[in-house]
Amino acid sequence: MFKLLKYDDFLERDEVSGAYRMSSEQSVRDETEKNKWKNAGFNLLKDWRLYIMLVPMIFVYIFWKYMPLYELVAVFKQGEEVEALDRAWAGFENFKYIFGIGVYKGNYHTNLFWMAFRNTFILSFYGLLFGFPFPIILALFFNEIRSNVLRSILQVCVYLPKFLSTVVVTSLLLALFRGSDVAQGQELGAVSRVLVAIIGSDRFRSEAAGGLFYSATYFRALYEISNAWEAAGYGSIVYFAAVISISPTSYEAAQIDGAGKMQQMRYVVIPNILSTVVIMLIMKIGSLLSVGYEKLYLLNPALDQQGNYEAATVVSTLANALSSGEGTSKTTAAYGMAAEMTNNLIGMILVIGANAVAKRAANVSLY
Amino acid sequence: MKRKMEVSELIFKIISYVFLILFALMCVYPMIFVLVATFSDPIAVNNNLVTLWPTSQSGGLGFSGNAFSVIVQSSQFWIYYSNTFFVTFLGTLWSMFFTIFAAYALSKRRLMGRHAWNFFLVFTMWFSAGIVASFNNFQRTGEIFARITGSGTSMYDIDLKWLVVIAMGANATNLILLRNAFEGVPSEIEEAARIDGATEFQILWQVYIPMSKATIATVALFFGVGRWNGYFWSYRIMGQGQKYNWPVQVYIRDFISLYTGLTGGEFDLETLSKNKPPHGVDWDQRTGNATAVAYAMVLLSIIPILVVYPFVQKYFAKGVNMGGVKE
Numbered sequence: 001m002f003k004l005l006k007y008d009d010f011l012e013r014d015e016v017s018g019a020y021r022m023s024s025e026q027s028v029r030d031e032t033e034k035n036k037w038k039n040a041g042f043n044l045l046k047d048w049r050l051y052i053m054l055v056p057m058i059f060v061y062i063f064w065k066y067m068p069l070y071e072l073v074a075v076f077k078q079g080e081e082v083e084a085l086d087r088a089w090a091g092f093e094n095f096k097y098i099f100g101i102g103v104y105k106g107n108y109h110t111n112l113f114w115m116a117f118r119n120t121f122i123l124s125f126y127g128l129l130f131g132f133p134f135p136i137i138l139a140l141f142f143n144e145i146r147s148n149v150l151r152s153i154l155q156v157c158v159y160l161p162k163f164l165s166t167v168v169v170t171s172l173l174l175a176l177f178r179g180s181d182v183a184q185g186q187e188l189g190a191v192s193r194v195l196v197a198i199i200g201s202d203r204f205r206s207e208a209a210g211g212l213f214y215s216a217t218y219f220r221a222l223y224e225i226s227n228a229w230e231a232a233g234y235g236s237i238v239y240f241a242a243v244i245s246i247s248p249t250s251y252e253a254a255q256i257d258g259a260g261k262m263q264q265m266r267y268v269v270i271p272n273i274l275s276t277v278v279i280m281l282i283m284k285i286g287s288l289l290s291v292g293y294e295k296l297y298l299l300n301p302a303l304d305q306q307g308n309y310e311a312a313t314v315v316s317t318l319a320n321a322l323s324s325g326e327g328t329s330k331t332t333a334a335y336g337m338a339a340e341m342t343n344n345l346i347g348m349i350l351v352i353g354a355n356a357v358a359k360r361a362a363n364v365s366l367y
Numbered sequence: 368m369k370r371k372m373e374v375s376e377l378i379f380k381i382i383s384y385v386f387l388i389l390f391a392l393m394c395v396y397p398m399i400f401v402l403v404a405t406f407s408d409p410i411a412v413n414n415n416l417v418t419l420w421p422t423s424q425s426g427g428l429g430f431s432g433n434a435f436s437v438i439v440q441s442s443q444f445w446i447y448y449s450n451t452f453f454v455t456f457l458g459t460l461w462s463m464f465f466t467i468f469a470a471y472a473l474s475k476r477r478l479m480g481r482h483a484w485n486f487f488l489v490f491t492m493w494f495s496a497g498i499v500a501s502f503n504n505f506q507r508t509g510e511i512f513a514r515i516t517g518s519g520t521s522m523y524d525i526d527l528k529w530l531v532v533i534a535m536g537a538n539a540t541n542l543i544l545l546r547n548a549f550e551g552v553p554s555e556i557e558e559a560a561r562i563d564g565a566t567e568f569q570i571l572w573q574v575y576i577p578m579s580k581a582t583i584a585t586v587a588l589f590f591g592v593g594r595w596n597g598y599f600w601s602y603r604i605m606g607q608g609q610k611y612n613w614p615v616q617v618y619i620r621d622f623i624s625l626y627t628g629l630t631g632g633e634f635d636l637e638t639l640s641k642n643k644p645p646h647g648v649d650w651d652q653r654t655g656n657a658t659a660v661a662y663a664m665v666l667l668s669i670i671p672i673l674v675v676y677p678f679v680q681k682y683f684a685k686g687v688n689m690g691g692v693k694e
Contacts, residue, residue: 043477053469072500145383160395240684316498320603344496
């Protein structure tokens with residue numbers, strides 16, 4: 001990289017007079033160096049249309065992506081004045097309160113925060129464990145279907161849940177897993193009925209009668225299954241694209257060598273999709289602490305209202321509950337803000353770490 | 368020569384066919400359920416008798432157009448429905464407007480500070496301020512809008528669906544998806560167009576957009592579906608105060624939690640009569656058609672997506688793949 005410069009790199013001899021003069025290349029280089037800022041200004045003027053095109057985007061991002069960061073100042077303040085800036089500085093008191101450090105040990109909000117933080121981690125970790133392999137398996141299965149028409153039909157079907165609104169999905173989940181009320185002649189929800197017929201233990205039966213999504217025991221499992229159901233088809237697109245890009249000659253070569261179906265899987269398909277899998281896995285790990293709050297909010301709108309709140313409250317829904325509705329104030333909102341900020345900061349560290357690993361391992365940067 | 372199929376291959380094939388067909392049925396079943404429940408007897412719906420066919424009170428086959436006609440005649444519902452159309456149409460247009468322009472500019476190597484711009488976008492994916500701070504910010508920006516338009520000094524003085532349209536459209540993932548697609552357009556074509564005297568906007572409009580149709584369709588669908596399905600922030604911003612601006616998703620949820628007992632909590636006639644007037648829908652809990660009416664609304668709310676989605680679906684594989692992995 002560092003080449004030792006000799007004099008004839010930038011000097012050349014004039015054939016006629018025998019005098020040395022600066023080589024044209026070097027003079028060009030000097031010229032560019034001298035005019036660097038002038039050229040930058042010139043380019044800016046020449047490409048002004050490009051910069052104009054950025055303006056609407058900058059407007060939206062500054063106002064609704066970056067200005068909310070300014071609101072976080074309220075975390076470090078105390079009191080109830082309307083303007084956060086008018087309040088007295090409180091340092092990290094709100095964080096200490098939320099974490100239950102020192103005098104704040106064991107208060108109501110501390111317990112809530114740790115419960116929510118644990119739930120956030122558990123829900124997203126289970127999501128990774130069960131939700132991640134499912135789309136890959138789906139893509140491998142899709143590869144087996146030779147009829148293009150049938151495959152397209154199936155693909156249209158399995159992508160569909162991803163495009164339903166959270167309100168519709170949660171309403172249907174609540175309806176299909178609805179509890180029963182014998183006095184009014186109300187049966188179990190359609191899916192609950194099937195599950196009770198399959199499992200049928202007394203404990204499960206009584207939980208099902210109260211509505212399975214309101215049972216703290218079964219909430220996590222059902223939530224993860226419903227998430228996998230929602231996202232798997234759509235998630236399989238990436239893997240399926242990787243699988244069909246494998247050249248048929250690879251399979252043929254393997255067949256000639258006498259490889260059976262499982263061996264083809266093992267030695268042809270898996271090595272070829274591995275890089276995609278690794279990248280997606282790293283991305284998933286990076287987003288470990290960002291659980292979709294909309295669905296959880298709709299399944300558990302307020303604290304203490306339903307049986308599932310111990311399993312379903314995550315940090316963002318907790319913050320929402322602390323900042324709106326009855327019994328909340330600017331003070332509790334600041335607690336919520338501190339909780340969310342902790343969660344999101346750890347999440348950011350995970351994302352950056354995951355990206356660094358991806359860069360090192362697969363030589364790709366995801367961003 | 369036709370190769371003989373091995374046993375393991377055959378088994379794997381059978382498993383994949385069976386599994387995929389079952390899973391596809393599972394994915395479609397909720398749609399069938401909604402359709403069937405809408406046209407079932409309302410009491411059968413309320414008692415969870417509906418499974419696969421329009422059901423009568425006794426659980427047998429029986430058709431009832433009651434819920435559907437109630438909702439079609441409800442002027443309230445159509446107001447919320449049109450709000451959703453408003454937010455989806457203008458919101459998608461607005462999002463596409465600034466996303467296409469920004470993606471085009473950012474795809475150019477000659478743009479200065481590309482790394483800084485990249486960071487500007489990606490940081491929003493790494494760290495978000497959270498629900499509380501975002502809500503405070505909506506309040507503040509809504510206040511600014513109210514002052515500019517001269518309609519008052521609080522966010523509730525303006526029509527909040529406008530705030531939802533303008534404020535909610537930013538999505539860095541979609542922008543990067545589109546930028547990568549634009550980067551894939553060969554620069555020779557651009558140069559040729561430039562020599563022919565095309566301006567920057569003409570190049571974007573007549574070269575880049577036609578050449579990245581798949582990604583543009585995908586991104587537009589993502590924006591559109593996001594707008595159509597948006598619930599949380601619309602509800603959080605408008606609350607109970609600006610009901611007339613609610614999109615239909617918020618209304619459906621509100622209706623379900625007030626009248627059907629589906630969302631849990633204690634459910635009795637007393638709270639019901641307290642909550643009765645606002646919706647103007649002709650239903651009565653004692654004849655029990657609220658749940659069926661809710662399904663009719665759900666059905667109407669998913670029809671537009673079912674209409675648009677198959678046309679765009681074929682672009683997914685192309686559009687999504689270009690995103691993912693690139694600087």
